[in-house]
Amino acid sequence: RLEAVIFDLDGVITDTAEYHYLAWQALADELGVPFSREKNERLKGVSRLESLDIVLEDSGLSLPEAAKLRLAEQKNDHYREMIGRITPADLLPGVPELLDSLRERGIQVGLASASLNAPVILERLGAASWFQAIADPAGLRKGKPDPEIFLQAAELLGVTPGNCIGVEDAAAGIAAIKAAGMKAVGIGSPAQLGDADLLLPRAAELSAEKLLELIKP
Numbered sequence: 001r002l003e004a005v006i007f008d009l010d011g012v013i014t015d016t017a018e019y020h021y022l023a024w025q026a027l028a029d030e031l032g033v034p035f036s037r038e039k040n041e042r043l044k045g046v047s048r049l050e051s052l053d054i055v056l057e058d059s060g061l062s063l064p065e066a067a068k069l070r071l072a073e074q075k076n077d078h079y080r081e082m083i084g085r086i087t088p089a090d091l092l093p094g095v096p097e098l099l100d101s102l103r104e105r106g107i108q109v110g111l112a113s114a115s116l117n118a119p120v121i122l123e124r125l126g127a128a129s130w131f132q133a134i135a136d137p138a139g140l141r142k143g144k145p146d147p148e149i150f151l152q153a154a155e156l157l158g159v160t161p162g163n164c165i166g167v168e169d170a171a172a173g174i175a176a177i178k179a180a181g182m183k184a185v186g187i188g189s190p191a192q193l194g195d196a197d198l199l200l201p202r203a204a205e206l207s208a209e210k211l212l213e214l215i216k217p
């Protein structure tokens with residue numbers, strides 16, 4: 001029986017990847033380090049500090065941990081300024097309808113985002129009341145593809161992982177969902193998300209009916 005659906009944020013509920021891109025670009029410009037949209041693709045679903053390592057990989061810079069933490073904070077200052085402009089219009093098409101119909105059916109909803117800014121973003125989107133649990137990435141030992149964040153969301157909801165579906169736009173996220181023993185829905189292209197149990201090009205094509213089909217009672 002389907003008890004809960006656990007969503008990733010960036011790329012599934014809303015497209016914060018563009019803001020992450022602009023914020024990393026601003027930091028890279030300040031450091032005189034090259035950065036590109038191609039490189040930004042590699043940062044999807046990756047934690048802030050791991051992202052910084054990728055941004056700095058061709059810079060020739062080798063920095064002590066304290067300096068890295070300051071740079072990550074500097075990027076986050078740019079990012080917070082940008083997410084201050086988020087409104088409910090930034091929910092991806094079909095998402096409000098999907099969350100409404102899950103609520104009507106009594107299916108719980110959780111969030112498993114690597115972003116420490118996720119609670120603020122859900123508030124700005126006007127989406128917080130749809131979610132009964134938000135996993136806290138700060139307390140995690142390992143990021144995606146480790147299942148920890150999805151398991152934490154299931155635990156907070158009080159549900160069995162085998163009765164959950166995870167929804168993700170990144171390959172590492174699909175791997176995390178499957179390792180958690182959940183069914184995985186991929187939003188994106190088969191080239192990256194071929195391991196998903198159900199693959200859809202856009203969140204708008206997802207429905208409660210399709211999700212219920214994945215876990216038969």
Ligand code: B16
Pocket residue numbers: 008009010011020043044045046047048051076112113114115116117118
């Ligand atoms: P923050 P998700 C991820 O969100 C983003 O995809 C990734 O680009 C970002 O670096 C990460 O959150 C951490 O975000 O700097 O706000 O803590 O896809 O897991 O919802």
Ligand code: MG
Pocket residue numbers: 008009010011012044045168169170173
């Ligand atoms: Mg994502």
